[in-house]
Amino acid sequence: MAAVLEASGISKRFGGIMAVDGVSFEVREGEILGIIGPNGCGKSTLFNCILGQLQPSEGEVRLDGRVTTGMRPCDLNRLGVSRTFQLLQIFPKLSVRENLILAAQEHKGTMMSRLLGPRDAGLSVAADQMIAFFKLGSLADELAGGLSYGQQKLLDAAMAFMAGPRLVLLDEPAGGVNLTMLASLKDRLKAFHEERGATFVVIEHNMDFVMSLCTRVLVLAEGKVLAEGLPAEVRADPTVIEAYLGH
Amino acid sequence: MNARLTYVSAAIALALLVLAPLEFHRYGLYILTQWAVMTIAAIGLNLTLGYAGQVSLAQGAFVGIGAYCAAILTTHGWPLFAAGALALVLCFIIGWLLGYPALRVQHHYLAFVTLAFSTLAFLVFRNESWLTNGTEGIDGVPRPSLLGLSTTPHLRYYYLCLFMLALVTLAMLGLVRSPWGRAFIALRENPLRALSLGVDTRRYILMAFAIGSALGGLAGVLYAPLVGLVEPPAFTLTLSLNLLMMVIVGGSGYFLGPFLGALVAVLLPEWLRGLENYYLIFYTMLVMGLLIYSPTGLIGIADRLLVNRRTRAASAARAAIGATIEGP
Numbered sequence: 188m189a190a191v192l193e194a195s196g197i198s199k200r201f202g203g204i205m206a207v208d209g210v211s212f213e214v215r216e217g218e219i220l221g222i223i224g225p226n227g228c229g230k231s232t233l234f235n236c237i238l239g240q241l242q243p244s245e246g247e248v249r250l251d252g253r254v255t256t257g258m259r260p261c262d263l264n265r266l267g268v269s270r271t272f273q274l275l276q277i278f279p280k281l282s283v284r285e286n287l288i289l290a291a292q293e294h295k296g297t298m299m300s301r302l303l304g305p306r307d308a309g310l311s312v313a314a315d316q317m318i319a320f321f322k323l324g325s326l327a328d329e330l331a332g333g334l335s336y337g338q339q340k341l342l343d344a345a346m347a348f349m350a351g352p353r354l355v356l357l358d359e360p361a362g363g364v365n366l367t368m369l370a371s372l373k374d375r376l377k378a379f380h381e382e383r384g385a386t387f388v389v390i391e392h393n394m395d396f397v398m399s400l401c402t403r404v405l406v407l408a409e410g411k412v413l414a415e416g417l418p419a420e421v422r423a424d425p426t427v428i429e430a431y432l433g434h
Numbered sequence: 435m436n437a438r439l440t441y442v443s444a445a446i447a448l449a450l451l452v453l454a455p456l457e458f459h460r461y462g463l464y465i466l467t468q469w470a471v472m473t474i475a476a477i478g479l480n481l482t483l484g485y486a487g488q489v490s491l492a493q494g495a496f497v498g499i500g501a502y503c504a505a506i507l508t509t510h511g512w513p514l515f516a517a518g519a520l521a522l523v524l525c526f527i528i529g530w531l532l533g534y535p536a537l538r539v540q541h542h543y544l545a546f547v548t549l550a551f552s553t554l555a556f557l558v559f560r561n562e563s564w565l566t567n568g569t570e571g572i573d574g575v576p577r578p579s580l581l582g583l584s585t586t587p588h589l590r591y592y593y594l595c596l597f598m599l600a601l602v603t604l605a606m607l608g609l610v611r612s613p614w615g616r617a618f619i620a621l622r623e624n625p626l627r628a629l630s631l632g633v634d635t636r637r638y639i640l641m642a643f644a645i646g647s648a649l650g651g652l653a654g655v656l657y658a659p660l661v662g663l664v665e666p667p668a669f670t671l672t673l674s675l676n677l678l679m680m681v682i683v684g685g686s687g688y689f690l691g692p693f694l695g696a697l698v699a700v701l702l703p704e705w706l707r708g709l710e711n712y713y714l715i716f717y718t719m720l721v722m723g724l725l726i727y728s729p730t731g732l733i734g735i736a737d738r739l740l741v742n743r744r745t746r747a748a749s750a751a752r753a754a755i756g757a758t759i760e761g762p
Contacts, residue, residue: 260630261631261632261634264630270630276627278623288613289616289620289631290631292613292616292617293617293631293633295613298614298637301614302609302612302613302614303612304613306612326751329747330744333744333745346631350631
């Protein structure tokens with residue numbers, strides 16, 4: 188399978204601290220790659236380097252073979268790369284539907300055509316379909332700030348999917364979500380993956396979530412790649428057990 | 435507010451603004467015209483600050499640029515509308531350029547950058563006598579004629595300003611209700627997330643500054659023939675702070691905020707004139723009291739009530755849907 192994303196020798200230095208140290212990996216089309224590692228091992232920094240939030244100190248990022256290192260996040264998003272953040276990032280003063288429309292409106296036409304075009308940028312139907320997909324049915328017109336944490340987490344994920352991305356990077360999607368909501372979130376992620384064929388990269392601490400969702404797992408420790416393989420292989424790897432999972 | 439109530443309220447407000455001044459004396463008309471003009475400038479600042487979240491202490495300078503543009507050109511025989519068009523373009527370009535620092539600094543640092551611009555503009559107005567006639571200012575700014583009808587009588591000039599305010603209101607309503615309005619709110623609320631959703635925050639910041647500044651310039655163009663004399667002290671930092679107060683007191687980021695804020699800033703001092711030397715003390719106390727009670731301004735009070743109602747409705751909906759999503 189072709190690589191959607193290739194990261195080669197990515198390093199990020201903050202003063203004297205090497206947060207990410209020469210990390211290389213690729214994400215193949217249609218897979219769900221899990222990235223795990225202890226707190227502070229550089230997972231989110233790696234995400235931010237790939238997604239243009241941070242400029243890597245060294246290394247190169249390629250999307251579909253095209254070098255995208257240092258490209259702005261908005262330009263990457265328009266190339267079909269979407270993300271969520273470790274902390275919830277919704278717009279509480281907009282309604283659920285408006286949050287979703289916002290998540291895709293910049294993919295429609297030019298700035299001028301958006302100014303002169305319809306208020307919903309022609310995205311109301313797509314937004315309502317996404318609302319139904321994430322089972323947020325009757326909440327479409329409610330302010331996002333009024334939803335429960337779990338519902339906001341679903342909305343956050345739905346926003347990442349709204350523009351029909353090729354590649355979705357999810358940073359701790361299960362963080363702070365209760366068990367029943369977690370099952371619902373996992374179910375929706377799997378469904379989206381199967382139905383729309385999107386490629387995922389997921390950073391997560393919840394091992395059960397990663398092992399049951401991901402098709403391949405990359406383990407980071409102290410900014411470097413410690414292991415890479417199928418979930419079962421990684422789970423059985425003694426170095427991973429030693430460094431991360433514990434005895 | 436439902437659509438029908440909105441249209442009825444707007445129609446009543448418009449009827450009042452058209453009919454009430456028929457009985458006004460000269461000074462009353464002057465004050466009301468000043469309200470219309472300053473509301474245009476405040477609408478511009480509300481876009482930059484209220485919707486897009488970019489602090490600006492330079493709006494008064496743009497009113498000044500517009501006023502000088504109108505004064506210089508109309509006293510040299512240009513029609514006011516041509517001078518106005520030029521002022522709009524000039525302020526749009528300068529506003530766009532002023533937006534560049536906002537790409538690097540935010541909040542109080544940005545306030546200082548715009549404050550520096552405000553001071554620079556004042557120095558140009560005062561010191562570049564070859565252009566602005568220095569401290570003496572430019573006197574005798576004529577009022578325009580429309581279809582052969584002079585707007586020199588105060589009532590006619592008021593109607594012209596009211597018409598321009600109506601145009602600006604409709605244009606701004608279209609803008610904030612378009613996807614641009616949503617992008618501006620996203621920029622204000624969470625620029626990092628907005629950027630990750632494809633919103634080109636750089637372009638929207640520049641656009642917010644440019645459009646806001648152009649409206650400041652338009653207000654200046656209308657201000658010059660209103661007062662007849664354009665001189666530097668009218669466009670000091672005090673005017674920028676006053677416009678900032680209009681936006682905040684009315685309700686920053688609310689569409690109707692600038693209308694109410696300008697009403698408070700222009701009318702309240704007039705109503706308090708009877709207190710003579712003490713009026714400023716009472717004026718500032720009233721404004722401070724309002725902002726302590728409602729930091730989101732006058733419109734914020736109404737909005738709070740609406741949000742409470744929506745939150746209660748959302749809670750009921752959540753409870754209903756909770757069983758479906760979260761299970762037993």
